[in-house]
Amino acid sequence: MFDNLAQYGVEFLTIAGIHLLAVASPGPDFAVVLKHSVSFGRRAAILTSIGVGLAILLHVAYSLLGIGILIQNTPGMFQILSYAAAAYLLYIGWGALNSKPRQPSDLNVAQLSKQTISDKKAFWTGFLTNGLNPKATLFFLSVFAVVVSAQTPNSIKLLYGIYLALATGLWFCALSYCLSSTRVREFLSSKGYWFDRVMGAVLILLAIKLALPE
Template sequence: MNELPILITLASVHFVALMSPGPDVALVVQNAARYGRQTGLYIALGLSAGILLHSILSLTGMSYLVHQHPNLFSTLQLVGGSYLTYLGYCALKGCWQAKNGTGSEPNQENNVLLNNKRQAFSRGLSTNILNPKALVFFISLMSSLVPADMSLIGKGIALIMLWGLSLVWFSLLAWVLSTQRMQSKVQAMAFYIDGLCGVIFSIVGTSILWQSIGGLLLNV
């Protein structure tokens, strides 16, 4: 079986999804713009690690099993939605404090947290792996594009490719936003960037929470 067309299609669909606005892109934009290149690159590493984990779980069928158990999937939605909503709350709270002059620095709490490499990596990993929409996306991607009889080498290449594309895209985004030329422009718009990212996190998080509560109620 010629697996090259499958891999090309898989890469193309995944890359388009990577560029779509969502929590992952918002996290890189918000933090690389505000806290610099190192934080942005470690967040990119965490996000790509989460995507690699999602890909492995989908290829091995573990994600499908989770999705087939309504209570377990609704619980995952509840946890993931709560986490994303919390990120949105923190971003919007920082904007509110900046606007009203309360607090010594907007998002100072997050600044201390994300200046730590390990914490920046963890933030990226958590944001991706706890997003139930990512789980559903990878189940759909793998089940529709990866045939069951695909070779182990082909599956291995697919995993490396999905991880590599994710790391390159998010790292490039972090790099561009943290250049000296961009930093001066971005810092002037930091309030609006934080606000927009806060809205994205909040909308995605609350929509996931709404779905999880509905799912749990249906299964009572």
Template structure:
């Protein structure tokens, strides 16, 4: 029971802490609306399952024989965050919403998925949870349950974020200041990417 409570608390704290996932859901929600924000959140939750899968299947092998794999993930993820941060920072304001280049549900899901799947912060969160909090004697079905909970927690929280930032009143206010908002979001993503690029896995 203590292990279960620890996993819940750590997951909630990790999910609600601002980061790349929050930034991309906020951007897609206020620019494209609730449905696109929702699918972005779904993509993020699926990305979490990637971290859970390789952690459960091959963590011991990766750490023992190919520790450089974690660095490869780190560099790819950091580069991706810097890239989407730059694209967001330099995005031109949309005066006429009818002229906004639309993205479909699959594209939104893809953005969310890769933002999370390539995020070293999530890598560290999942790996540290399974190696420092969860006991080696915990049944595999319980370990899988923890992973599904992590995924659901991400989906639930970021769905709420998409609902909030796609509300008509808030969305109109954010669209009126979209240049400043895009620069703030873009800067945050770039800083996160640069920070993660130089971070060291312990």
């Protein structure tokens, strides 16, 4: 299998280029990782990023199994997925939108670090945010239907998927590392409740966009 990888080089580079543009574009994943970086710190943000990356494998799995085509061609099923994603983003966004001002004594990093979220919740927030996103569904359907040749073996497609999951996770982990640095957290958290409210509004707008028909 590995001896034949060279012939899929152009296909892989095309996928990698498209993915780079997609993952760098602001969306629900970016908003959630950004919020966790500032509100809960580096560990929570990295676990959220790992959840986002592993959710990519979910999209890869149903694309390889052909379930993605079923979702795409069944408007009711796709609409249900859109509503589920919108409801989840609304839930997260509403909580952020109701963020309260912090006391001046709470604005240092030591105090900010006392705000906690469990590892499990941080991970599942990232996983569900990406896994329920119908835009991610459409992205993978497009990639596997248009860019990837029908003659490409499933083993090679799986390698593509593993790369996409790793690249996504590493991108958001790097973002988490930068955003959760002491100086950045202190700067963003000086007006933390406004930051939370803006992120909440963004998530709610994304939810509305998902729920409304194109």
